[in-house]
Amino acid sequence: MLENNKPIVVAGGGHAGIEAALAISRMGGSCILITMDKKAIGRLSCNPAIGGLGKSHLVKEIDALGGTMGFCSDFSGIQFKTLNKTKGRAVWALRAQVDKKTYPKYVSKILKTNSRIKIVEDEVVAFSIKKERIVSVKLKKEGFLECSAAIITCGTFLNGLIHIGKNSFSAGRMGEPPAQGLTECLREHGIKTGRLKTGTPPRLSKNSIDWKQTEEAQGDSTIEPFSLFTKRPFKKKQEPCYTVRTNASVHKIIHKNIQSSAMFSGKIKGVGPRYCPSIEDKIFRFKENPSHLLFLEPEWSNSNQIYLNGFSTSLSEAVQKQALRAIPGLEKVEFIRPGYAIEYDYAPPYQLNAGLMSKTIKGLFFAGQINGTSGYEEAAAQGLVSGANALLYTQKKDPFILSRDSSYIGVMIDDLITTHLDEPYRMFTSRSEHRLSLRPDNCYERLADIAQNQGLLNLNQKKHTSLFFKEKNKVLNWVNQHKITLKNKTVLAAKHIKRPEISLLSIIPKEYKKLYFFKEAVFSVETNIKYEGYIVNEQQRMASIQKLEKARIPKNFNYNQLQGLSNESRSRLNKIQPETLGQASRISGIRPTDITLIGINIKKVSRET
Amino acid sequence: MYDRLDNIVALATIPGKSALNVIRLSGEKSKYIFASLTKTQTSPQPNHVYLKYIYALQEKDPFDFASLVYYQAPKSFTGEDSLEISVHGGIIIANKLIETIVDLGARQALPGEFSYRAFCNNKIDLLQAEAISSIVEANNSVDSYYLLNTIKGGLSKKLQESKDSIENILIEGEHEIDFTEEEISAKTVQKFHHSLQKSQQQIIDILLKSYTVEKKASEMRVAIIGLPNVGKSSLFNLLLGKSRSIVTSEQGTTRDTVEADIYIDTAFITLIDTAGLRKTNNKAELLGIEKSYQEIKRAHILIVVDDKNPLKILKQLNKYIKKKTTVLVLNKIDLKTTNKKEENIFYVSCKKNQGINPLLTHLLTCYKKERSEFQSQYFYLVNKRQQTLLKRIKQDLGLAVQKYKNTKDLSACLSDLYLIRDQFNSLIRPSEKEEILHSIFKGFCVGK
Ligand SMILES: Cc1cc2nc3c(=O)[nH]c(=O)nc-3n(C[C@H](O)[C@H](O)[C@H](O)COP(=O)(O)OP(=O)(O)OC[C@H]3O[C@@H](n4cnc5c(N)ncnc54)[C@H](O)[C@@H]3O)c2cc1C
Ligand SMILES: Nc1nc2c(ncn2[C@@H]2O[C@H](COP(=O)(O)OP(=O)(O)O)[C@@H](O)[C@H]2O)c(=O)[nH]1
Numbered sequence A: 001m002l003e004n005n006k007p008i009v010v011a012g013g014g015h016a017g018i019e020a021a022l023a024i025s026r027m028g029g030s031c032i033l034i035t036m037d038k039k040a041i042g043r044l045s046c047n048p049a050i051g052g053l054g055k056s057h058l059v060k061e062i063d064a065l066g067g068t069m070g071f072c073s074d075f076s077g078i079q080f081k082t083l084n085k086t087k088g089r090a091v092w093a094l095r096a097q098v099d100k101k102t103y104p105k106y107v108s109k110i111l112k113t114n115s116r117i118k119i120v121e122d123e124v125v126a127f128s129i130k131k132e133r134i135v136s137v138k139l140k141k142e143g144f145l146e147c148s149a150a151i152i153t154c155g156t157f158l159n160g161l162i163h164i165g166k167n168s169f170s171a172g173r174m175g176e177p178p179a180q181g182l183t184e185c186l187r188e189h190g191i192k193t194g195r196l197k198t199g200t201p202p203r204l205s206k207n208s209i210d211w212k213q214t215e216e217a218q219g220d221s222t223i224e225p226f227s228l229f230t231k232r233p234f235k236k237k238q239e240p241c242y243t244v245r246t247n248a249s250v251h252k253i254i255h256k257n258i259q260s261s262a263m264f265s266g267k268i269k270g271v272g273p274r275y276c277p278s279i280e281d282k283i284f285r286f287k288e289n290p291s292h293l294l295f296l297e298p299e300w301s302n303s304n305q306i307y308l309n310g311f312s313t314s315l316s317e318a319v320q321k322q323a324l325r326a327i328p329g330l331e332k333v334e335f336i337r338p339g340y341a342i343e344y345d346y347a348p349p350y351q352l353n354a355g356l357m358s359k360t361i362k363g364l365f366f367a368g369q370i371n372g373t374s375g376y377e378e379a380a381a382q383g384l385v386s387g388a389n390a391l392l393y394t395q396k397k398d399p400f401i402l403s404r405d406s407s408y409i410g411v412m413i414d415d416l417i418t419t420h421l422d423e424p425y426r427m428f429t430s431r432s433e434h435r436l437s438l439r440p441d442n443c444y445e446r447l448a449d450i451a452q453n454q455g456l457l458n459l460n461q462k463k464h465t466s467l468f469f470k471e472k473n474k475v476l477n478w479v480n481q482h483k484i485t486l487k488n489k490t491v492l493a494a495k496h497i498k499r500p501e502i503s504l505l506s507i508i509p510k511e512y513k514k515l516y517f518f519k520e521a522v523f524s525v526e527t528n529i530k531y532e533g534y535i536v537n538e539q540q541r542m543a544s545i546q547k548l549e550k551a552r553i554p555k556n557f558n559y560n561q562l563q564g565l566s567n568e569s570r571s572r573l574n575k576i577q578p579e580t581l582g583q584a585s586r587i588s589g590i591r592p593t594d595i596t597l598i599g600i601n602i603k604k605v606s607r608e609t
Numbered sequence B: 001m002y003d004r005l006d007n008i009v010a011l012a013t014i015p016g017k018s019a020l021n022v023i024r025l026s027g028e029k030s031k032y033i034f035a036s037l038t039k040t041q042t043s044p045q046p047n048h049v050y051l052k053y054i055y056a057l058q059e060k061d062p063f064d065f066a067s068l069v070y071y072q073a074p075k076s077f078t079g080e081d082s083l084e085i086s087v088h089g090g091i092i093i094a095n096k097l098i099e100t101i102v103d104l105g106a107r108q109a110l111p112g113e114f115s116y117r118a119f120c121n122n123k124i125d126l127l128q129a130e131a132i133s134s135i136v137e138a139n140n141s142v143d144s145y146y147l148l149n150t151i152k153g154g155l156s157k158k159l160q161e162s163k164d165s166i167e168n169i170l171i172e173g174e175h176e177i178d179f180t181e182e183e184i185s186a187k188t189v190q191k192f193h194h195s196l197q198k199s200q201q202q203i204i205d206i207l208l209k210s211y212t213v214e215k216k217a218s219e220m221r222v223a224i225i226g227l228p229n230v231g232k233s234s235l236f237n238l239l240l241g242k243s244r245s246i247v248t249s250e251q252g253t254t255r256d257t258v259e260a261d262i263y264i265d266t267a268f269i270t271l272i273d274t275a276g277l278r279k280t281n282n283k284a285e286l287l288g289i290e291k292s293y294q295e296i297k298r299a300h301i302l303i304v305v306d307d308k309n310p311l312k313i314l315k316q317l318n319k320y321i322k323k324k325t326t327v328l329v330l331n332k333i334d335l336k337t338t339n340k341k342e343e344n345i346f347y348v349s350c351k352k353n354q355g356i357n358p359l360l361t362h363l364l365t366c367y368k369k370e371r372s373e374f375q376s377q378y379f380y381l382v383n384k385r386q387q388t389l390l391k392r393i394k395q396d397l398g399l400a401v402q403k404y405k406n407t408k409d410l411s412a413c414l415s416d417l418y419l420i421r422d423q424f425n426s427l428i429r430p431s432e433k434e435e436i437l438h439s440i441f442k443g444f445c446v447g448k
């Protein structure tokens, strides 16, 4: 079935690798997933939660494209909460705390029972190319393996270096060895790499905490699942988590011992994310804040291991402990594992095209943390896109590209390939210029067609997606046909719901409650109506951008011969080599007049050839 | 399509009989052209005035004695290397100079091309460019005062301030949405609403203080009001006669308002005679009275005339007049016998031409006071583009505030604010495509 009968290799069994392998299989291809530790497939390296601000939008889109992350989170979730409920429904964000044992187990089962995916426990240490195409990967144990394409999803493993206080040692993440050799091979083949860092808080022993002094934080009373393919009605036994607050004594201890922090002593060279700051960062940067909120989250159901959300750190273990013991309730706290920071190699993603393939080595794809992103959801979304594109590449088909106006995934990939990252990239809703159009509730409307056309949905997913649309249309028909009688006049239901205080739920007849997707359908119809004006505005803006997106810049376009470009613009364009005028326009420092100039010249070039 | 790499040259003064002509050049070759024109080897110092003979190519004898100034990039109007050359008047010398410069590798500039380059090089924004384009047409000192203010960046600064206030709301809003996991508190909602209203008020203020093409900034309207037959028209005619010159005089029906432009000293004033205010059933007269009330609203200074008690009339009209500057005139003093005089009332007799001079002096004082308030507070929106965009911003911001109040939907509100921010950008410094910019600059004259 594969074009040259050689397999596609997926290097890495993290969230990116998983979605990549599954996407290939749903589209009818097959692949070999090579990962360093079979038991670590789908492991959650950091917090026991999926979704949250900005990220839940990605999980929903992954779901609409047939991916597995949302479905597995629903399955293994132990607390569900919608954040941002008071800030407008376009930015509602579902966050599921998941059982860290169940999640990877469930994901592994899905992979292992998939006949199109072969899992091999080994390590990719190098690859070789012929005529600018990847032809094989080299495995540590098994040696060379010929391939038609390879997807690198090595996470934090490439030359990973863990720091705890003054100690540092090589590791991919705690308890796992690093991956060595691949970075060097990438560099040999002209791919630039850099260094980033991220950190994780300590894990506390449940029995060492005085729970009476903590505050309980419950999940939502009525809960929604991420996935359209999770069975309705969605019911779950939820577990609470707990909160404590830091105080002046805690801050003082950290202040006094700051030199023990690997980050502050200058030992860590990689740049960490600004928006997920370590506790030492928070205390130094937000001096005016007398106290920071910390969450105590069980890592799995009935777990003795408690994740201390909000206390990511690279202080020495002794200082971490001393500081925490100044918090009421944690006076006698014991660690199962201290917090740590990890430094790792990444490959700046401007070297990729919109299908996540290297611009210089054909058939070589990159997804996840190695592209400089941070987070499970970001990794999974890229994994899905890279998987689909690897298969399409081997079939010599057009790439699968999501535009900025189609999805947050499109926004993310476009950002990655056009901007210069100086810190790990994570998803924010504000990164999209079409936020009211890219909502969680309409992700299926936005993506179902694309997913179907690419063959990204399996039979069951197709069935549920079309059922959802059918039911949604029923609700829509009612809204567009039914008249509501008010005091002195009658109005169409669709018009009536436009008023902010009117909900569709309160006026739709009872019999609609029988619909399988009742809640989702009603919510989606209602939101579309309420946001109509805004969406029209956004669509006008999208249309004006469309033209630029469609204008392709020929490969190896010669910016040097373009008179009128500033040297600065020229060097940026040369570095990033945008594929379209749209991409070029988003490179920082490039002016509209530059775009016009390039525009005129690409027309000339295409006329000449 | 302007080509930004060329060296461009143009006559900056109006062709015709003049003592001097100024020729302007912008581009990389400025230094070289300076050297060739003046046949000197040393390169010119920036911002120095050089008095030199200038030569055409291959000619031994100079064709003029000129003053030349070289400006070095980026410290020039266009942001590029530039030359400004003043030559003796008459089109022959100017043309010869331009031809010579063209021979040296420049080309004739298109309309607005200098301003366009200044805009592209971030030396000026669009508001400034448009003011530069309009200042040639300003026919009075007031217009040119405002235009100069805009050229110096006064209007841009004011608009930038209100754009900044919108951007601050955006930043705080985004922080709330993307970084704050807790739900929004009633206090924060209140804060957003308050900031929105403040931004809205800023825009309303700018618009209130703005003059437009139709609503000329040069206009200082002084209306004469009062009951019928108290001598308003008599006073009007008297003031016209006393005024230094009559610019125009427009005649309506006796029941309509009549206006004329006059100078009192250097003050340029539009004087208006109105129909007497009283109850009537006559349709035409009603219309006239209606117009009188409109004029009360529109005028900057009101002269309240009465032959008995102007203060009483003023009090009766108070709700129309509000806080406007008023001048009280008691007319027909020739018929009165008492000599009792109150302060702040001007006692005149139109018939006997008495008491007019103190009134004129006082009017001049009022004018100056009004004008100085004007000058510190007012802006001149020079074209439809500026007026329409600013009005749209006001309208859209008003809607956004209303919607946020009703829905409390922060994400939707920010979407509105992003559009409004874009409108600010199109107003001040559009990142439009080149074609659109060209059509804006094309309306300028050559040499600007
Ligand atoms: C200490 C730490 C703290 C973190 N903190 C945060 C945080 O605060 N916020 C946040 O959003 N995210 C955080 N993360 C990041 C999050 O875990 C990752 O973004 C996400 O897991 C990336 O997914 P991935 O698929 O790219 O890689 P990973 O999940 O890291 O998976 C990589 C996989 O590739 C395999 N592998 C690696 N190299 C090779 C090779 N050469 N050959 C074969 N297999 C290989 C590994 O065995 C592993 O299975 C943190 C991660 C760590 C380790
Ligand atoms: N005695 C006297 N009569 C005046 C004076 N001013 C105007 N009049 C007369 O008052 C009448 C009305 O004057 P007019 O200017 O038409 O008043 P208007 O209706 O307020 O415009 C005319 O007959 C004038 O001659 C004045 O100062 N003294």
Ligand SMILES: [Mg+2]
Residues within 6 Å of the ligand: B229, B232, B233, B274, B275, B276
């Ligand atoms: Mg009259």
